[in-house]
Amino acid sequence: MSIIEEARKVLLKYPLCDHCLGRLFASRGFMISNEERGKSIKNVLFMEALNSAAGTYDEGILAALAKSGHRESLLFLRRMGKAIEPQPCFICGNLFDRINIDDIINKVKGIINEQGIEFSSFQVGSTVNRGIIENEVKVSTELGITSSESIKRELNRLIGKALANKLGKRYSRLNPDVVVRVNTSDGSVSVEAMPIYIEARYRKLLRGIPQIGESSVASVAKEAVSELRPLNVVLHFAGVEGPEVRVLGLGRPMIIEATRPLRRSILEGTVTRHGVQLLNLKAAGKVQVREIKSKAGELRRVYRILAKLYGGVSDEQLRSLEDYFSNRQIRQSMGKGRRVKLIYSLRVIPVYGSVLELIVDTQGGFSIRRFITGEGTEPSVSGTLGVKVIPIEVDVLNIWY
Numbered sequence: 001m002s003i004i005e006e007a008r009k010v011l012l013k014y015p016l017c018d019h020c021l022g023r024l025f026a027s028r029g030f031m032i033s034n035e036e037r038g039k040s041i042k043n044v045l046f047m048e049a050l051n052s053a054a055g056t057y058d059e060g061i062l063a064a065l066a067k068s069g070h071r072e073s074l075l076f077l078r079r080m081g082k083a084i085e086p087q088p089c090f091i092c093g094n095l096f097d098r099i100n101i102d103d104i105i106n107k108v109k110g111i112i113n114e115q116g117i118e119f120s121s122f123q124v125g126s127t128v129n130r131g132i133i134e135n136e137v138k139v140s141t142e143l144g145i146t147s148s149e150s151i152k153r154e155l156n157r158l159i160g161k162a163l164a165n166k167l168g169k170r171y172s173r174l175n176p177d178v179v180v181r182v183n184t185s186d187g188s189v190s191v192e193a194m195p196i197y198i199e200a201r202y203r204k205l206l207r208g209i210p211q212i213g214e215s216s217v218a219s220v221a222k223e224a225v226s227e228l229r230p231l232n233v234v235l236h237f238a239g240v241e242g243p244e245v246r247v248l249g250l251g252r253p254m255i256i257e258a259t260r261p262l263r264r265s266i267l268e269g270t271v272t273r274h275g276v277q278l279l280n281l282k283a284a285g286k287v288q289v290r291e292i293k294s295k296a297g298e299l300r301r302v303y304r305i306l307a308k309l310y311g312g313v314s315d316e317q318l319r320s321l322e323d324y325f326s327n328r329q330i331r332q333s334m335g336k337g338r339r340v341k342l343i344y345s346l347r348v349i350p351v352y353g354s355v356l357e358l359i360v361d362t363q364g365g366f367s368i369r370r371f372i373t374g375e376g377t378e379p380s381v382s383g384t385l386g387v388k389v390i391p392i393e394v395d396v397l398n399i400w401y
């Protein structure tokens with residue numbers, strides 16, 4: 001069926017405004033607005049229905065056009081003594097006539113100025129009454145039309161274009177700085193600044209610094225992004241360590257998420273404060289947050305542990321420890337769960353008397369302390385040596401990401 005035949009069938013059944021008729025054929029043509037498309041189709045139907053030279057006309061389709069608000073059909077029928085009342089569009093109830101785009105723009109401007117939101121790109125998300133969506137789906141499925149576009153998309157584009165012109169900002173569907181939400185049923189508007197994600201690695205150069213809480217890695221990170229003036233700061237770490245553990249080497253990966261920020265210029269480089277270093281700060285996305293969470297337990301890491309032996313151990317035993325923990329699986333019970341992890345290598349460096357330094361290259365996601373003491377862990381350093389072993393100091397030397 002041609003566009004015109006399909007349109008005739010639709011209009012004989014439902015009165016539709018130019019926008020909603022045009023939108024049914026949105027994939028046809030190029031650089032024509034839905035409104036122009038709808039109006040053009042109605043004009044062609046009008047010309048087909050009315051042959052002035054022969055003095056003939058098709059009253060059925062002219063009446064349908066008049067009901068759909070086609071002015072020329074309405075005037076012609078009126079001249080023929082037939083008064084037809086235009087009816088509200090079956091799909092949108094003439095929403096496009098009611099929507100006040102200037103008013104929306106003013107409201108958006110008001111919110112942005114009042115809150116002082118800095119942004120260079122935006123996206124529009126509009127909501128419409130459910131009945132409109134239902135009617136839209138009803139019409140296109142009933143007539144088997146597959147070339148249509150959703151009303152929300154047309155509204156977002158119309159409002160987006162007007163806003164881009166008036167605000168001098170870029171419309172970005174995929175990665176906007178702010179989202180402008182428009183409720184088309186009551187004309188209310190909200191503006192939400194999208195979160196900023198910053199990736200970094202942190203090093204803890206001193207002991208006694210917790211990951212979160214007071215005087216922590218988190219508080220240094222929050223301070224570092226305070227210039228963005230966010231509503232809140234959420235931190236995503238690739239794994240955890242206790243306050244007494246130093247984190248050295250390349251540091252532990254983290255993402256700083258600044259929610260609803262008023263400013264968007266991202267700090268880059270390195271920040272050092274209170275024994276915490278944030279390295280390689282740079283812009284990231286939400287994808288990296290998912291990545292860091294899913295990979296955290298898998299990340300390979302190297303620990304340095306200073307441990308004290310409570311019992312005599314021979315040099316031979318210490319050497320055999322290195323052989324034994326070469327690519328060795330260990331099982332550790334964590335609450336109700338049980339984890340199987342791989343120790344890639346373990347190196348023993350006697351320090352003095354009963355103090356040892358251990359360098360352990362391993363998978364992450366288990367307690368390294370309990371691997372030393374033997375608590376809930378099989379095999380362990382303590383279990384293998386047959387004496388009590390207690391870690392004095394733990395450092396993360398590196399985390400591979």
Ligand SMILES: [Zn+2]
Nearest residue numbers: 017020089092
């Ligand atoms: Zn409509």
